[in-house]
Amino acid sequence: MWNDDYRCPTCGAPLPVKNRFVRVVACDFCANVSVLVDDTLTASGCVAALTPMPSMFYLDARGTLKGRLFSAIGRLRYSYGDGQWDEWFLSFENGESGWLQEDAGVFTYFDRTAVTADAPPYRRARAGATIQIGEQSMTVTEKGSAQIVGVQGQVGFPVVPGEPIMYVDGTAGDKKVSLEYAGYEVELSVGYLVSRDELTVKEEVWS
Amino acid sequence: MDEALQENFENGMRAARQGHNDAAFRILQEVVDKDPDHELAWMWLAQVCGNEEDKRTCLSKAAALGTDNRWAVHQLAILAGEATADVDPFAPEEKAQVQVLQCPQCGGGVKLQCEVSNTLVCRFCGSVVDLSADQAKVVGKKRNVKPCQPISPGMTASLDGKPYLVVGWLRLKEYSDGEVYRWEEWLLVNQSDGAVLWLCYEPEKGFTLSEPIPATEGFDPATDRTLPTPDGAAKITERGQASISGIDGELTWRAKLGDSFRYIEAAKGSNQYSVEYTENEIELFKVTPLRELDVWRALGNEDLVKAMEAAGATGYGPGGKGAAPAAVWLSKAVLWCLLVAGIGGTIYSLTAGERIYHEAATVPTGVAHAFPQIDVKAAGRPHQIKIKSGRMPAGAWAVIQLEAVAADGTRYYLGGAETWHESGRDSEGAWDESDYSGNCYFVPTENGPLTLLAELEASRGIAKLPVTITVKSGIWMTRYFVIFCIFCLLGLLITGGIKIELESD
Numbered sequence: 001m002w003n004d005d006y007r008c009p010t011c012g013a014p015l016p017v018k019n020r021f022v023r024v025v026a027c028d029f030c031a032n033v034s035v036l037v038d039d040t041l042t043a044s045g046c047v048a049a050l051t052p053m054p055s056m057f058y059l060d061a062r063g064t065l066k067g068r069l070f071s072a073i074g075r076l077r078y079s080y081g082d083g084q085w086d087e088w089f090l091s092f093e094n095g096e097s098g099w100l101q102e103d104a105g106v107f108t109y110f111d112r113t114a115v116t117a118d119a120p121p122y123r124r125a126r127a128g129a130t131i132q133i134g135e136q137s138m139t140v141t142e143k144g145s146a147q148i149v150g151v152q153g154q155v156g157f158p159v160v161p162g163e164p165i166m167y168v169d170g171t172a173g174d175k176k177v178s179l180e181y182a183g184y185e186v187e188l189s190v191g192y193l194v195s196r197d198e199l200t201v202k203e204e205v206w207s
Numbered sequence: 208m209d210e211a212l213q214e215n216f217e218n219g220m221r222a223a224r225q226g227h228n229d230a231a232f233r234i235l236q237e238v239v240d241k242d243p244d245h246e247l248a249w250m251w252l253a254q255v256c257g258n259e260e261d262k263r264t265c266l267s268k269a270a271a272l273g274t275d276n277r278w279a280v281h282q283l284a285i286l287a288g289e290a291t292a293d294v295d296p297f298a299p300e301e302k303a304q305v306q307v308l309q310c311p312q313c314g315g316g317v318k319l320q321c322e323v324s325n326t327l328v329c330r331f332c333g334s335v336v337d338l339s340a341d342q343a344k345v346v347g348k349k350r351n352v353k354p355c356q357p358i359s360p361g362m363t364a365s366l367d368g369k370p371y372l373v374v375g376w377l378r379l380k381e382y383s384d385g386e387v388y389r390w391e392e393w394l395l396v397n398q399s400d401g402a403v404l405w406l407c408y409e410p411e412k413g414f415t416l417s418e419p420i421p422a423t424e425g426f427d428p429a430t431d432r433t434l435p436t437p438d439g440a441a442k443i444t445e446r447g448q449a450s451i452s453g454i455d456g457e458l459t460w461r462a463k464l465g466d467s468f469r470y471i472e473a474a475k476g477s478n479q480y481s482v483e484y485t486e487n488e489i490e491l492f493k494v495t496p497l498r499e500l501d502v503w504r505a506l507g508n509e510d511l512v513k514a515m516e517a518a519g520a521t522g523y524g525p526g527g528k529g530a531a532p533a534a535v536w537l538s539k540a541v542l543w544c545l546l547v548a549g550i551g552g553t554i555y556s557l558t559a560g561e562r563i564y565h566e567a568a569t570v571p572t573g574v575a576h577a578f579p580q581i582d583v584k585a586a587g588r589p590h591q592i593k594i595k596s597g598r599m600p601a602g603a604w605a606v607i608q609l610e611a612v613a614a615d616g617t618r619y620y621l622g623g624a625e626t627w628h629e630s631g632r633d634s635e636g637a638w639d640e641s642d643y644s645g646n647c648y649f650v651p652t653e654n655g656p657l658t659l660l661a662e663l664e665a666s667r668g669i670a671k672l673p674v675t676i677t678v679k680s681g682i683w684m685t686r687y688f689v690i691f692c693i694f695c696l697l698g699l700l701i702t703g704g705i706k707i708e709l710e711s712d
Contacts, residue, residue, distance in 0.1 A: 060217065104403045141422050143487050
């Protein structure tokens, strides 16, 4: 159920928070981005209008991921040196949340946690090498820097548009692993590729 | 709010987001009918109203319900003419939705085909424009090169029933062993889900389709000999470095002429893979050969489809798999037949021939010794002479030279044989080797009697040696059959009739 206690600190419009893990909210009416900290919404910047990408997803799309019902309540757009990718913040029926990365038509589902163990320095990563993050090891397939260029809806990641992110992507067996170095926080995402068979988006028919 | 009403409200909101205003209005109207205090529903209704009067009503309701709904108040002020929509106090800094770009070089208006493009080539002035920054900027100029195939950005293609748009084109080149290799790639974007494919063309291999696949295992592209793939370890068959020498249309990354990357090609059975990598990124692709006919069908090029069908050409490129042109098959078949004939001839030549002479004599050293006459009956045909000496002590050698003397006294040198016997000791123990025979060949020019003269030269201690001479006529020269077979094998290797795979360590 949504939490209807909030209002946009910029324009005053009602701003229901749709999932308990939401930390950043973009207002549907004035498009400003607010950060939810300690049950308080604070305006923190502006949201860039996201250029629509051809995708099976859209904001508030509903569907199933491996049989679990979800609603795509938010989107982050990352831009890096050679391109862009989107990450959808999914709210599941049981209140859990997760991230679905969409990059050039490939979907990867991630569970994100803050890194508590020592994260290796970003500079130490090299494509093809293996690095250790606590008990998790990963083989690096890509490293680079990116920037959040837009937010839509509500997301559970404490970043705002314009914020730089250093990332190291890799694999651990059949899992995909990603480290994101944002400000003072390092987040570890462990996930798996999602095939088109495992992901369905409910087709809305508007008569 | 009850769950059904909440569900209805979310449906209405979704319809509004996707631009289905009529459906959104109908659904949201039902919501506010059941819950007149639903402030958010009134606000969404205001966004999908068809006329100003309804919009004013909805906004008034929302403003009355909200304790501090500054957005609704501002919208009402715009409707009342007290504020202008151009000045929005809440407006974020929006990045312009680039759909029609003005080229920063020539000012030409260029419509983007793909909304995620980061590179664009202006079709007016040929400038390569970087779109990834806040301000589009020119980073180069495309060269006056065109694709070698009639495929250009803007075309559509249907692959496996899915619609694709040809968005961009690259020409790549590589220097290797003093040669320049060129090939071309077209970026295809799925119109419905944004998936990306690369259509590639190499003159040696024809068309292939590269599909990005995830790299699930780490490997070192610089040193590893195999590539981990979903099918298992694929043997790396080629490595190289390519650079962009031609560019057109739009690309999804910031590309410019001269950019280079390293690549690897690998194969596992009939499955092909490729990797493109830089220091910071590795991309893995599954490569599928395509028949040229299927490419033109996918692109809807009916002229080329008809031309190929009329010519009976349906196959892959010269190095690709599948239905190769008939000429290639015919040449392979002919070479195989010739090879089999060559092997048969080689075997036959080892046993062919009629023994027409066999004599033994003890030949003294330093003096020509005449053997009984040989009666030549097959002039013009090669004859084989086998010379065999008697056993010698270890360390000895002998050279037996043969001459033929015709009836008119003409002398012909026929050849000779060197025989020897050696022994010794090495790390594996004592050894003993010897060779007491040799062959030579001659082609008599006339039939008739020939006297054979043998001269013996030997190592010290040998004053004479038993020598046996055997002559065969009607022989087949084995060496020529062997050379013939080698050429057949080379031809089969070149045409792909035989493939050799070297096992990795």
